[in-house]
Amino acid sequence: GAVVSQHPSRVICKSGTSVKIECRSLDFQATTMFWYRQFPKQSLMLMATSNEGSKATYEQGVEKDKFLINHASLTLSTLTVTSAHPEDSSFYICSARDEGRAAKNIQYFGAGTRLSVL
């Protein structure tokens, strides 16, 4: 299957600092990428849809000023958690949609980033 790279895989930071997470589609172009958050033993919750060259669409209850998304190219989307606090500690996982002709618009996922805010 297609490859999506997410970096870093784990980050530990102090409260008040900002953290940037990168998501790259390595072998296809992705107009649309998605950012999810997953709490322990729970399912994935969509945070926002990232569209190349335009503003992200955030789900209800997700603070857009807190979670900044940039999708500047067809292969890269970034999520910046600004002024992180302990309650932001979670597993963040990105996904890119393969919109190629035979791809059936399947979403492929990165390996996730485990964020711990001290």
Place this chain on the structure above:
Amino acid sequence: AQKITQTQPGMFVQEKEAVTLDCTYDTSDPSYGLFWYKQPSSGEMIFLIYQGSYDQQNATEGRYSLNFQKARKSANLVISASQLGDSAMYFCAMREGYDDMRFGAGTRLTVKP
């Protein structure tokens, strides 16, 4: 309203046996896609299989097959010849039209040696 329902929080299967993981969905959109993903303890989400609402035949990918019953709105995943490495969380997901994908609560599968 919950659009994707996985009613089995946990399932056990003996190695080399087949197992069915249940998934039901709710939509009024005639065009939709159904997906299954595997999430091992490492956290990555691995795409397993896809079924489109207009597909006439059930999807198959190696040991994975999707039992698609459109009238009943069910899309169960069948894993044949279970292996120890199949132990993981399994998520069913649905995409309506060109929208984003929504996930079920997941089923934790444990394969016993």
